[in-house]
Amino acid sequence: MKGWQQFWRQLSLFGLLALVLTGCGKDELSALKPSGPVAAMQYDLMKLSSAIMIGVFIVVMLIFTYVLIRYRKRPGQQGIPKQVEGNHALEILWTVIPFLLLIVMAVPTVTTGFALHEEYPKEEALQVKVTAHQFWWEFEYPDLGVATAQDLVLPVGKKVQFHLTSADVMHAFWIPALGGKIDTNPGQENKMWLQADKTGIFYGKCAELCGASHALMDFKVEVMDQAAFDKWIDGMKGVQSKDPAVATSPGAAQGQEIFNKSCLGCHAVAGKGGKLGPNLTNFADRERVAGILEHTPENVAKWLKDPQKEKTGNNMPNLNLDDAQVKALVEYMSTLSVK
Amino acid sequence: MATHHANAVLPDEPEKATLEGKNKILGFWLFLGGETVLFGSLFATFIALRDQVNGGPTSQQLFDMPLVAAATLILLTSSMTSVMATLALHKKNLKMIQVWLTITVLLGIGFLALEIYEFVHYVHEGHKISTSAFGSAFYTLVGFHGGHVAFGILWIILLQLSAVKKGLTVVTAPKFYLASLYWHFIDVVWVFIFTVVYLMGMIGGKVG
Amino acid sequence: MSAHASHAPAPKRSGLWDWLTTVDHKKIAILYLIAGGIFFLAGGFEALLIRLQLMYPESQVVGAGLFNELITMHGTTMIFLAVMPVIFALMNAVVPLQIGARDVAFPFVNALGFWLFFFGGLLLNTSWFLGGAPDAGWTSYTTLALNQYSGRGVDFYVLGLQIAGLGTLIGGINFLVTIINMRAPGMTFMRMPMFTWASFVTSGLILFAFPAITVGLVLLMFDRLFGGNFFNPDAGGNVIIWEHLFWIFGHPEVYILILPAFGIISEVVSTFSKKRLFGYSSMVFATALIGFLGFMVWAHHMFTTGLGAIANTLFGLATMLIAVPTGIKIFNWLLTMWGGQITFPTANLWAVGFIPTFTIGGMTGVMLAVPPADYQYHDSYFVVAHFHYVIVGGLVSGLFAGLYYWWPKMFGKMLNEKLGKWNFWTFFIGFHLTFFPQHFLGLMGMPRRVYTFLKGQDLDVGNFISTIGVFGMTIGTILFLVNVVVSAKGKRAVADPWDGRTLEWTIPSPPPEYNFAQTPLVRGLDAFWIEKMAGNKGMTPAEPLGDIHMPSPSFLPFLMSVGLFIAGYGFMYHNYVVVVIGLLVTFGCMFARSVKDDPGYHIHEDEIEEKGVKA
Amino acid sequence: MGAHAHNEEVRKPKVKHDSPKRHVVAFIGSLVLTALAFIAVAYEVIPAGFTVPFIVILAFVQAFFQLFVWMHMDQKGHEYARISIFAGLFFILAAIIVFIFWVWV
Numbered sequence A: 001m002k003g004w005q006q007f008w009r010q011l012s013l014f015g016l017l018a019l020v021l022t023g024c025g026k027d028e029l030s031a032l033k034p035s036g037p038v039a040a041m042q043y044d045l046m047k048l049s050s051a052i053m054i055g056v057f058i059v060v061m062l063i064f065t066y067v068l069i070r071y072r073k074r075p076g077q078q079g080i081p082k083q084v085e086g087n088h089a090l091e092i093l094w095t096v097i098p099f100l101l102l103i104v105m106a107v108p109t110v111t112t113g114f115a116l117h118e119e120y121p122k123e124e125a126l127q128v129k130v131t132a133h134q135f136w137w138e139f140e141y142p143d144l145g146v147a148t149a150q151d152l153v154l155p156v157g158k159k160v161q162f163h164l165t166s167a168d169v170m171h172a173f174w175i176p177a178l179g180g181k182i183d184t185n186p187g188q189e190n191k192m193w194l195q196a197d198k199t200g201i202f203y204g205k206c207a208e209l210c211g212a213s214h215a216l217m218d219f220k221v222e223v224m225d226q227a228a229f230d231k232w233i234d235g236m237k238g239v240q241s242k243d244p245a246v247a248t249s250p251g252a253a254q255g256q257e258i259f260n261k262s263c264l265g266c267h268a269v270a271g272k273g274g275k276l277g278p279n280l281t282n283f284a285d286r287e288r289v290a291g292i293l294e295h296t297p298e299n300v301a302k303w304l305k306d307p308q309k310e311k312t313g314n315n316m317p318n319l320n321l322d323d324a325q326v327k328a329l330v331e332y333m334s335t336l337s338v339k
Numbered sequence B: 001m002a003t004h005h006a007n008a009v010l011p012d013e014p015e016k017a018t019l020e021g022k023n024k025i026l027g028f029w030l031f032l033g034g035e036t037v038l039f040g041s042l043f044a045t046f047i048a049l050r051d052q053v054n055g056g057p058t059s060q061q062l063f064d065m066p067l068v069a070a071a072t073l074i075l076l077t078s079s080m081t082s083v084m085a086t087l088a089l090h091k092k093n094l095k096m097i098q099v100w101l102t103i104t105v106l107l108g109i110g111f112l113a114l115e116i117y118e119f120v121h122y123v124h125e126g127h128k129i130s131t132s133a134f135g136s137a138f139y140t141l142v143g144f145h146g147g148h149v150a151f152g153i154l155w156i157i158l159l160q161l162s163a164v165k166k167g168l169t170v171v172t173a174p175k176f177y178l179a180s181l182y183w184h185f186i187d188v189v190w191v192f193i194f195t196v197v198y199l200m201g202m203i204g205g206k207v208g
Numbered sequence C: 001m002s003a004h005a006s007h008a009p010a011p012k013r014s015g016l017w018d019w020l021t022t023v024d025h026k027k028i029a030i031l032y033l034i035a036g037g038i039f040f041l042a043g044g045f046e047a048l049l050i051r052l053q054l055m056y057p058e059s060q061v062v063g064a065g066l067f068n069e070l071i072t073m074h075g076t077t078m079i080f081l082a083v084m085p086v087i088f089a090l091m092n093a094v095v096p097l098q099i100g101a102r103d104v105a106f107p108f109v110n111a112l113g114f115w116l117f118f119f120g121g122l123l124l125n126t127s128w129f130l131g132g133a134p135d136a137g138w139t140s141y142t143t144l145a146l147n148q149y150s151g152r153g154v155d156f157y158v159l160g161l162q163i164a165g166l167g168t169l170i171g172g173i174n175f176l177v178t179i180i181n182m183r184a185p186g187m188t189f190m191r192m193p194m195f196t197w198a199s200f201v202t203s204g205l206i207l208f209a210f211p212a213i214t215v216g217l218v219l220l221m222f223d224r225l226f227g228g229n230f231f232n233p234d235a236g237g238n239v240i241i242w243e244h245l246f247w248i249f250g251h252p253e254v255y256i257l258i259l260p261a262f263g264i265i266s267e268v269v270s271t272f273s274k275k276r277l278f279g280y281s282s283m284v285f286a287t288a289l290i291g292f293l294g295f296m297v298w299a300h301h302m303f304t305t306g307l308g309a310i311a312n313t314l315f316g317l318a319t320m321l322i323a324v325p326t327g328i329k330i331f332n333w334l335l336t337m338w339g340g341q342i343t344f345p346t347a348n349l350w351a352v353g354f355i356p357t358f359t360i361g362g363m364t365g366v367m368l369a370v371p372p373a374d375y376q377y378h379d380s381y382f383v384v385a386h387f388h389y390v391i392v393g394g395l396v397s398g399l400f401a402g403l404y405y406w407w408p409k410m411f412g413k414m415l416n417e418k419l420g421k422w423n424f425w426t427f428f429i430g431f432h433l434t435f436f437p438q439h440f441l442g443l444m445g446m447p448r449r450v451y452t453f454l455k456g457q458d459l460d461v462g463n464f465i466s467t468i469g470v471f472g473m474t475i476g477t478i479l480f481l482v483n484v485v486v487s488a489k490g491k492r493a494v495a496d497p498w499d500g501r502t503l504e505w506t507i508p509s510p511p512p513e514y515n516f517a518q519t520p521l522v523r524g525l526d527a528f529w530i531e532k533m534a535g536n537k538g539m540t541p542a543e544p545l546g547d548i549h550m551p552s553p554s555f556l557p558f559l560m561s562v563g564l565f566i567a568g569y570g571f572m573y574h575n576y577v578v579v580v581i582g583l584l585v586t587f588g589c590m591f592a593r594s595v596k597d598d599p600g601y602h603i604h605e606d607e608i609e610e611k612g613v614k615a
Numbered sequence D: 001m002g003a004h005a006h007n008e009e010v011r012k013p014k015v016k017h018d019s020p021k022r023h024v025v026a027f028i029g030s031l032v033l034t035a036l037a038f039i040a041v042a043y044e045v046i047p048a049g050f051t052v053p054f055i056v057i058l059a060f061v062q063a064f065f066q067l068f069v070w071m072h073m074d075q076k077g078h079e080y081a082r083i084s085i086f087a088g089l090f091f092i093l094a095a096i097i098v099f100i101f102w103v104w105v
């Protein structure tokens, strides 16, 4: 029987596979490429526990292979093996050693656990309120008087204290490269802190099944240096304290007219509008349309033509706009910027 | 086990005289262990939701001590009378079994009547299953218990009727015994209901 | 035993009617196996569609809505309707034989348990044709599972699982009583075969875990159908309660699944090493301890719910502890093989393959038990990889081992070894190919339950490999079916094809309906082996040959379950006439059963001897 | 019992404590415990903070009374009954404690 050779061949195949896969995690997304202290602490725990586990696994496999090779029944082998009842020393050994290994793991588990549940007041951390919706994210900076959606903007190297809740069903807020997730529960507020130590864009995901388009409930985290962040806040504050600016170009003005009529009920721009849909004040500055589509005029148009096609079951209705209206809206919306 | 006397003279503790009987009693106890978890889960839910009145009536506004006390007294007494039925069973006295069980059933019906009256009254005060989480939890827990009482009543009546024809045998004896166990268990659950739901409700949600 | 038992001959039954009315544990085992097998194919087919959809990024094999229905039904079907019944099949087929009993304690209840499970599962699956399957995940978290956010499918989930769960619960009680009261003389607890022990603990877990989900489902039903507010935050409800109730049941459930597999592995490894199980008493202790600890750790599925550092840490540490008794088992198996003469028929291949695979799954389990790290793993493909390693690589392997091992006893036919080996290797390789990459997908940021993933996130390769692997498992499964068909025409099985150690191998394959012509006298652990070593040809009987009393077949279990099945639809569509009709059928049958005692029938002494049993 | 073994009438009952008196005493005990609980709440005789633990303890005492006396759980042959009830109780108490402390996060 060639079973065991095959088995080993297979195992080495996995080894290769593992290398290939680990090499490829995307910096912006992978939990294996931590970009902040929370993710780093978690990564350390992951490394420690996997090291212990691999150690135990190797021991098990060594005994396993030895036994299978050494004690296979040989052709012509006679007699009956000794019927061993047990062995107290051995049994104690494999009770105590795993227990000790668990203790090694338990200590950092406890310390990290409590460190991650620290809560920081506004003197020490930027406060951000997160509200999850089917299937988009709303972000508010209550102390700064700024609200945005889809793209979370954060300063680099500063603790951020999140207050999270949901407007409808349960979602979970997850930025793998910055740290683990936490659920957003309707009717309750959860807290979590994170910190980004690198500027750039990170990918965020919804990690709790929340309906048809759970898979597409992505968001982006834009981490900038403190100065750029302050500037962004000032820009947002400046715009959001006023009524929407009147568009200048004729196309955009036409678009704004449609927008005020059909869209403002759900979407806020500057200091005006509803909260049923994402705040669009800085729509033109965003990385993606609706969290998933690349931000191009074509994609904005695609979204406006048939939002349900891009994201099944989302709460923006198909408004049956004709091409001209869409064109005007796209032009208007490209002016919604604070940069 | 079956001697030639078997039909004429019942063995001691006839409910456990056969393997079937023993199996039934053991199985029923295990079932009661499961019921413990069942009611425990309902209690846990109730405790978590008892202050969530959503603008509806609170437990302090609703509950009425004399009513609960009366219901408790009735149910406790019925548990007592059902134990008397078991004692009669051990004396192999079918007539006394029937007498005690009849009293038990009547008391059970009385208890149910009180509970139905209570529920109707609450609904009139605007306390419904859909009013609040408290309302849902209250009716589910107390209603589940009431459902058990109702089932017990029907069960015992059925046993009584069929025993008229069959008499007391090693087949019917375990059934009487189980019905009595069941009835006691319902009473034990009620002890926690009057404590956790009613008495703690009257104290209010300040403590605990 | 009953004084009123009639001496009428065995009633004549034939064909379908026999199967619909049987109360014989061996036939019920076959019913469980067939129904569970069909549901396994359905769940596997759903898995196949899931993987096809995820083969490439942004593909559209199935839409977003359908995908959610598929994962929900895949998880629910596999757990409740596929592997649980197959476990019950093996327990039914083997436990009474291993303890030297003629049947289970409550044959009628046994049949009822099967039919309840069957009709519950049927009800759940009819949702596909009646407006859509449930789509809120097998965990059915609220508020997504409430009316406002999901369709009628969840009603099917609630009622289907309620009915099926009832069947499982009474099945569990039945096995507890059977094992406690029906053991043959001399079969003390510490002489029980490991599989019986595992069945015992599993049944205990069923007894205490299922009531929690019963309550959870009742609450969900009230919210969905009768305006309740348990989970509606706007009226003071709380969504966390569902999570707790679900996992208070759900975590013990995974040990309900795995313990019987542990039992099977213990039997198979010991038989094919020709050695007694190493450390039997510590195995028993470990089984019980796993069962006990299993109730104390449910919140490890809720680390990201926001319970806080204290709760998370306590539950995390408690969870890790389970590694210790499980490790005891792994090492005991290894040492059972140590010094033996190991042979590798298919049954043992599965058992031996189980050990490293399950160990990997257990390892990732312990990693998940570290709460801060779990904030990264949770609801990602890492978790999917973990539980398929323990469930498919562990439990399903164990079930295959058990099926190859006990098939001769159940059906009187040997499964083909050559096909069996192909079955094993294709499934085994396909399995690792499917689920090993998923660990990394999870760590690389892929959440679970996503119907698609976008391009440019480096998730393509892993998903592709993962999908390829499923074909291996599909081929493996189909080979098993082929094997079943081929073996039906294959060679007859002898009473003791594997040189077995326990009582089931002392009687013919398949056993006569009364199992043991004479109840055997048990003189130690591995009762049959002891007799073999003492040079005896069989067991010493513990009683003289005599008439055997058997319970009568009954159609009532079937009818009672149909009644609940009908009432279930009534509840869903708020049609109370239908509810009343259904419940009347059920209670009417209960009434009939209670009023009319079953006299049973006797198999006469002469008939037993005719079948070739020495007096 | 030897010679009389086949004489069913003479055989002593296996259960000796099963007299009505015992059960009546238990009944009165239950009534007293119940009354205590009601009085504690109605007349606020003990400090409010203690009332809840007090009546909960009374409930447990009464429950055990009934389980052991009325349901005969104290007797031989009830080992599994005890295991079953206590295991159920133990598991569910863990759940209740968690519900009290960790449901309203």
Ligand code: HEA
Binding pocket: A053, A056, A060, A097, A098, A099, A101, A102, C139, C254, C255, C257, C258, C300, C301, C303, C319, C320, C322, C323, C324, C326, C327, C328, C330, C358, C359, C360, C361, C362, C363, C364, C365, C366, C367, C368, C369, C370, C374, C377, C378, C379, C383, C386, C387, C390, C391, C394, C395
């Ligand atoms: C048969 C089923 C089964 C089994 C046996 C297990 C076994 C274990 N599981 Fe698993 N689990 C599931 C089925 C199962 N699980 C399922 C279905 C889910 C997901 C549900 C869902 O969300 O849909 C899940 C999810 C799950 C989670 C939640 C993850 C999350 O959602 O975030 C956790 C967290 O702690 C966990 C832990 C464990 C642990 C510690 C074990 C332990 O019992 C493992 C013990 C075994 C070993 C450790 C290996 C052998 C031991 C040794 C060789 C000794 C030496 C070892 C050490 C020193 C470590 N499991």
Ligand code: HEA
Binding pocket: C040, C041, C042, C043, C044, C045, C047, C048, C050, C051, C071, C072, C074, C075, C076, C078, C079, C083, C136, C137, C138, C139, C384, C388, C391, C392, C396, C434, C448, C449, C450, C451, C470, C473, C474, C477, C478
């Ligand atoms: C016992 C439990 C069990 C079993 C055996 C399996 C078996 C398999 N599972 Fe499943 N799985 C779960 C329990 C189980 N699973 C649970 C609980 C979930 C979570 C659900 C949720 O999130 O709510 C899950 C989720 C889950 C996912 C994640 C979905 C998601 O999060 O988006 C995936 C993806 O790969 C998957 C794949 C598979 C595969 C490939 C198999 C394979 O092993 C299947 C092998 C079998 C076959 C391939 C069948 C072959 C036969 C045929 C094809 C013939 C068909 C013919 C006819 C019907 C006539 N499963």
Ligand code: CUA
Binding pocket: A132, A133, A134, A135, A170, A171, A172, A206, A207, A208, A209, A210, A211, A213, A214, A215, A217
């Ligand atoms: Cu929101 Cu998933």
Ligand SMILES: [Cu+2]
Binding pocket: C250, C251, C254, C298, C300, C301
């Ligand atoms: Cu678990």
